[in-house]
Amino acid sequence: MALTLTNFKAIGFDAAPEALHVGDDGLVAAAPVAGAEVIDCGGSWLSPGWCDLHVHVWHGGTDISVRPQEAGRATGVTAMADAGSAGEAAFHGLREYVIEPGQETIRAFLNIGSIGLVACNRVSELVAPDCSIDVDRTIAVVEANRDVICGIKVRASGVITRGWGISPAKIAKRVAEVLDLPLMVHVGEPDPLIDEVLEILTPGDIVTHCFNGKKAGSIGDTPRVFELARRLAGEGVRMDIGHGAASFSFDMARRALAEGLRPFSISTDLHLRNIKGPVHDLATTMSKLLAVGLPVAEVVACVSERPRPVLGLGARDGCVPGSRADFTVFDLSERREVATDSLGATLEIDRFFEPKMTVIGASAQPAARRGA
Template identity: 70%
Template sequence: MAFTLTNFRPIGFETAPAALHVGDDGRLAASAPAGAATVDCRGSYLSSGWCDLHVHVWHGGTDISVRAAEAGRGTGVTAMADAGSAGEATFHGLREYVIQPAAETVRAFLNIGSIGLVACNRVPELIDMRSIDVDRTLAAIERNRDVICGVKVRASGVIVGAWGITPAKIAKRVAEIAGLPLMVHVGEPPPLIEEVFDILTEGDIVTHCFNGKKAGSIADTEALWQHAIRLAGEGVRMDIGHGAASFDFGVARKALERGLKPWSISTDLHLHNIEGPVHDLATTVAKLLAVGLPLEECIPAITRRPRSVLGLATGIETGAKADFTLFDVVDAAIDATDAMGNHLRLDRMIEPRSTVIGASLQEAARRT
């Protein structure tokens, strides 16, 4: 269906026309195609399609994953990256049953542990060296270059036990060989967070960057604050990855006061947090607004930056595939919690209205 979007407020673009024309082929046209319907956006914000850089959507292949649709268009998200639900032994299923049929663009970080998150935390994917097969992992990456956007390792004690930093070092080496970024989950030691920081280079991603776990947070010491700030300045990407246990209002507020801003805002959405405290990407963005990150800085963290990791454009030039999210920022009075059980009042809420993917315009789900 061809249509023209009018009466919107562009955000996150250097320049934008007063109207956007989408042809039957789903690409932006210079003028309204014949027979195009006019869609009045009623003053809503229009951004590039929201991208959640950390979700778990290998539904049926793990015991924690939601369906891609639950993390997707109904919540304003048009693109997402599954963050390590599948390892080399299970990735073919994630590709066939989730990535290929999804209405949204789905990419994936391949877990360095061969079994991925089949039985998350109950059967850790990194028990010992038998858990990793470097040759098979590299082969899986080569077979799936079009959809694998990086390598994922969960570098925390509940996963690696006494194995410490070694799995993260192996994952980093595999990522280097493959020419991909490493996404590393930080949390309870071992390894210590500074051990993880020491192996990271430009383009790598620290997810759960503002967690509040004792002995696993950048807030533990002044030296760790300085280390994190230095890494961010060197191009290591700090990702929120809210999750059920990995985002702390106080740490986030202190980080912003120190000038350490998240490179990307993501949810770590899965079955154990979709009903709270995470809910969706819009709620996560509203929490960052509440602790002091301006809207104009939130939007690149859910559009341009994470989309670049997935290899997706954000342009609005003629011929580009249409990929947008329409949303409002509304007054609210919501008692929100972080992953540590702390409370914070949200005075503003982000409410997605519609998404555009190609020639498909779809309303988002309304909040109840």
């Protein structure tokens, strides 16, 4: 059914009309459409649809993934990237059962480890050098699924690499280069050291868990490592929050912002082990970044105009007639709640992003924040 959205404050667009018209075909229209349902947004904000660049939604294919609906429209998210739940061996299932049926735009970073996260951390996808990575099959799967695969994923931390050190990250980087795709690299506890990982990255690559507070695994370990991260970010390496159950520190985030290192994107790393806390949802994660000093407009940019192009979506031009409707309507509420980071530190937050509705094509659905 055609829609007309009225009474909103636009943010994150090059130009936005006072009212938005969406035809029966789901495309933004230049003028009102006969018979359209009129939706009064009540003075709320309207932005390009929120994008979560790091989720795990291969439910049933891994032991940690949530259903895509739990990461998506119900909490204000219209687009997401599954970050390495599937490797080449099972990607066909992720595509058929998650990506293709999804209401939201769902893309994937293909795990360099063939088995992906089927038994996450109990059985590492990099369990053995002689059988964990199949370069030829990985390349073949990407070539056959370029419409939905947006990059390569590698987890470069000691609990995963188990003695491989930097080698899996180097292999993943070479595969990404061969395919002309970005590499998303999970950073954490050594081995390898975080500076070893940073040194192989080039503009367009993504460092997820960028503000983790792990000892010997954080950009804040030494002044030299922090300066390396800040220089790379300035050159176009993308720093992604990737909150997760163990990978976001209020203190590290405050320090980074104070010293001029800002995230490219805000993402949740949402999965079964953090959906009930400390992560909850994207809106809560956004509110945490707001609380540690990132301005409202930049928080919105970190979930819209910056990450959306990684998934092949428009950035600031979503109000242009002929484009597919893809919006999030939200409020900024003043309320006090205590939020928790991944290290157990707490922070009293007094302003929260509160999603109210998503519009995807000619479909409008209510949305709400899950919790703090």
